[in-house]
Amino acid sequence: MTAPVWSQLVGQEPAVEVFSAAAASAAAIVAGEVAETGAMTHAWLLTGPPGSGRSVAARTFAAALQCVTGAGCGQCPGCRTALAGTHADVRLVVPEGLSISVAEMRALVQAAARRPTSGRWQVVIIEDADRLTEGAANALLKAVEEPPERTVFLLCAPSDHPEDVSVTIRSRCRQVTLRTPPPEAIARVLVERDGVAPERAEWAASVCGGHVGRARRLSTDENARKRRDAVLRIPRGLRRPADVFACADELIRTAEADATEESKVRDEAEQEAMRTAMGAGGTGKGVASAKRAADAAVRQLEKRQKSRATRTQRDTLDLALVDLAGFYRDVLVTRSGADARLVHPDHAAESAAAATEWTPESTLRRLEAVLACREAIEWNVKPRIAVEAMVTTLRDG
Missing domain, CATH: 3.40.50.300 (P-loop containing nucleotide triphosphate hydrolases)
Structure with a gap:
């Protein structure tokens, strides 16, 4: 029923x-x-x-x-x-x-x-x-x-x-x-609606930041889990000046790959459907005119798809920045001894180690750099420029 x-x-x-x-x-x-x-x-x-x-x-x-x-x-x-x-x-x-x-x-x-x-x-x-x-x-x-x-x-x-x-x-x-759904409710729906194993569902619900769609993706997509781990290695992996550019490049490349993966199949299907609807592949009188109209319509579709890909890339990059901000927030929570739920409980050891090495002031500067990067991208600053500026602050504190 x-x-x-x-x-x-x-x-x-x-x-x-x-x-x-x-x-x-x-x-x-x-x-x-x-x-x-x-x-x-x-x-x-x-x-x-x-x-x-x-x-x-x-x-x-x-x-x-x-x-x-x-x-x-x-x-x-x-x-x-x-x-x-x-x-x-x-x-x-x-x-x-x-x-x-x-x-x-x-x-x-x-x-x-x-x-x-x-x-x-x-x-x-x-x-x-x-x-x-x-x-x-x-x-x-x-x-x-x-x-x-x-x-x-x-x-x-x-x-x-x-x-x-x-x-x-x-x-x-x-x-x-609407409010942020509690982890227990997210885990329950992953198990009951999506058939996710209970242990995996509880983990995904605890690290998704209250994002139901993200929890579903993390629980069902191994590549999504790998990308998240790669992002969370950045704060503790910035040892040398060269690491700044390497990490910035990885963030941008990951966002581009994710956007391409999400858009490719959909784009091709849309273009084929458009050509078919416009009479491409037909024979007889008027074929040349139909082909020109179909090609023009496909070019307009490609422009819309390019805009969509840009939006998808920015959304993917923003998700990575949210994960980074969550890590620095966990460092501050750990350093203060506050009884608050961690954003990344599965990386509690890393945030605890960082809390012993960084001062609260330097951690806060790093967190502010992440938030400033998100804002800069919203204002159409080139993502690579914004990310490189952010990662420089993440390394220097």
């Missing part, structure tokens, strides 16, 4: 209560009954730390809104198609580049103005709404200010930069903040 859709939200019981009440109210509205006042609204902003499950929460809420029972049964066609991403009335915007363009948002707003084909709700999910350009945000604002009767907007944004979503949009949304 399929579990209710809410089971996909790991460790988010308070948010589930809010979404459940809203879904029940939405079902009452569709049925023409009296709905609970204030439970349902047309615009939502879902925030939370990385890995907390913002997009999963949006999808499960969308499924509950399309559910024939209004409870998110997980079994009806509305639930299944919404979760699978094939529901005609659930539109998902996942930015593959560095931003969401105004043209993309205008097309989405226009489509969202239509009546739902199922008679229930037209749901628009915008992942990473903090990447909206100013023009795109203005186009969305008009729709949020004067929403169609049965349209719901679900915006997702990281809690560390909620101000990146314009204040005018935020003021018109009901905000739901």
Whole structure:
């Protein structure tokens, strides 16, 4: 028997209560009954730390809104198609580049103005709404200010930069903040949903920093585990000046390799599908014209794929920087004797050794260098320049 859709939200019981009440109210509205006042609204902003499950929460809420029972049964066609991403009335915007363009948002707003084909709700999910350009945000604002009767907007944004979503949009949304899932809940879902061995699941949950997707990858991908170990060897491996450039090069190369590995198969499949759709490989009259059109369309697709690869590379590098920051945080925790959970408990011996060699001031300078590197890359500083500057400080303290 399929579990209710809410089971996909790991460790988010308070948010589930809010979404459940809203879904029940939405079902009452569709049925023409009296709905609970204030439970349902047309615009939502879902925030939370990385890995907390913002997009999963949006999808499960969308499924509950399309559910024939209004409870998110997980079994009806509305639930299944919404979760699978094939529901005609659930539109998902996942930015593959560095931003969401105004043209993309205008097309989405226009489509969202239509009546739902199922008679229930037209749901628009915008992942990473903090990447909206100013023009795109203005186009969305008009729709949020004067929403169609049965349209719901679900915006997702990281809690560390909620101000990146314009204040005018935020003021018109009901905000739901997700929390970092506890390790016990993450381990349980890895075992029950993904079939991971309990010991491996507990380890992955303890070192993922509350990031459910990262825990799944660490528990199932040996290369991901090797990359993490390589990153965590950097703080104690900077002995000579030459190590600065070697470590910086390894960080950049690892990020590029990870992005290439993640994008290659998808890129090739997209290009082949594009050529087929444009009539490539056909015979007869008009073939030359079709081929030119197909080649032009593929070139546009390749530009979008390049932008997506850049974003993937930056995200991968940022993940490595988060791991580094966690190590220096563990050194400070160990040095202070605080009773706090370590970010990398499996590297407790290394952080303890560093705590005896480094002063708290030098450790803090190293941590600040990592955070400054993350910020510099967000501001489009060349990753290699930012990383080399950071690693220099990591070595010198």
